[in-house]
Amino acid sequence: xxxxxxxxxxxxxxxxxxxxxxxxxxxxxxxxxxxxxxxxxxxxxxxxxxxxxxxxxxxxxxxxxxxxxxxxxxxxxxxxxxxxx
Amino acid sequence: xxxxxxxxxxxxxxxxxxxxxxxxxxxxxxxxxxxxxxxxxxxxxxxxxxxxxxxxxxxxxxxxxxxxxxxxxxxxxxxxxxxxxxxxxxxxxxxxxxxxxxxxxxxxxxxxxxxxxxxxxxxxxxxxxxxxxxxxxxxxxxxxxxxxxxxxxxxxxxxxxxxxxxxxxxxxxxxxxxxxxxxxxxxxxxxxxxxxxxxxxxxxxxxxxxxxxxxxxxxxxxxx
Numbered sequence: 001x002x003x004x005x006x007x008x009x010x011x012x013x014x015x016x017x018x019x020x021x022x023x024x025x026x027x028x029x030x031x032x033x034x035x036x037x038x039x040x041x042x043x044x045x046x047x048x049x050x051x052x053x054x055x056x057x058x059x060x061x062x063x064x065x066x067x068x069x070x071x072x073x074x075x076x077x078x079x080x081x082x083x084x085x
Numbered sequence: 086x087x088x089x090x091x092x093x094x095x096x097x098x099x100x101x102x103x104x105x106x107x108x109x110x111x112x113x114x115x116x117x118x119x120x121x122x123x124x125x126x127x128x129x130x131x132x133x134x135x136x137x138x139x140x141x142x143x144x145x146x147x148x149x150x151x152x153x154x155x156x157x158x159x160x161x162x163x164x165x166x167x168x169x170x171x172x173x174x175x176x177x178x179x180x181x182x183x184x185x186x187x188x189x190x191x192x193x194x195x196x197x198x199x200x201x202x203x204x205x206x207x208x209x210x211x212x213x214x215x216x217x218x219x220x221x222x223x224x225x226x227x228x229x230x231x232x233x234x235x236x237x238x239x240x241x242x243x244x245x246x247x248x249x250x251x252x253x254x255x256x257x258x259x260x261x262x263x264x265x266x267x268x269x270x271x272x273x274x275x276x277x278x279x280x281x282x283x284x285x286x287x288x289x290x291x292x293x294x295x296x297x298x299x300x301x302x303x304x305x306x307x308x309x
Contacts (some may be wrong), residue, residue, distance in 0.1 A: 019189065019234060020189060020192055020232065020234075020260065022190055022191070022192055022193070022194045023190065023194070026194060027186075037275070070153060071143070071147065074144055074147065074180065074187055076179075076186060076187045076234070076235070076236075077187045077234055078188060
């Protein structure tokens with residue numbers, strides 16, 4: 001059995017609390033129009049999948065977090081979370 | 086004044102900007118491509134014009150802020166250089182950390198293409214010296230992401246230090262915090278704003294309301 005030489009990381013980027021998310025609001029309204037009931041706040045974000053070379057999960061996570069801080073998320077308005085697949 | 090206009094893939098307002106700069110200075114600005122690593126020698130002013138750099142992928146201005154040329158712009162700014170960012174240029178300056186805050190999608194979700202009225206909140210800067218504080222002028226705007234956002238402490242600091250350059254004086258159409266349309270860096274040498282003063286610099290364009298910005302720059306940045 002060969003060990004995989006890449007690790008997949010998923011970066012979830014969401015608008016911070018208090019940052020207006022008009023897309024989420026519009027989606028919430030549309031769901032209400034479709035007849036779905038009981039919908040509270042709807043928020044939209046992004047998922048970015050990264051294929052990273054290496055086999056060390058801790059290193060991959062640290063690298064993805066660094067990428068999120070530098071480019072994938074704008075921490076003025078967005079928060080992020082990294083999950084390894 | 087020697088101005089250079091940065092050109093990113095998807096920039097589309099560089100010609101308007103060149104016309105405005107040439108009209109005010111009598112000199113044709115140079116164009117600097119995003120892959121360059123140095124600004125032209127003797128540059129007094131770097132201008133980031135409007136458009137949709139890199140297709141607005143990820144976030145408006147996010148990709149352009151990482152372009153090779155931006156390292157040179159950071160050095161230029163750190164050395165006291167003057168930088169103007171309009172519309173997408175303002176978004177790029179925020180993404181690059183050269184100005185605080187960020188531009189969110191317009192609160193009403195619509196792309197806004199119309200004239201607005203701006204009030205000059207800070208006169209006596211290289212960008213606003215031709216206006217009196219409180220003066221109002223018409224400026225075209227054309228953006229989908231012009232909702233200026235910064236945390237409360239940053240907004241308080243901007244206002245406290247007189248770094249709000251322009252506010253929407255007629256109507257806040259995009260949801261911008263505290264009606265802010267444009268801001269300045271603490272040394273007053275970097276200015277970013279969403280509306281387009283460069284698009285009203287000639288009677289043939291429908292007015293000259295935006296010309297004072299470029300005349301201010303031409304007077305402030307007299308080069309040998």
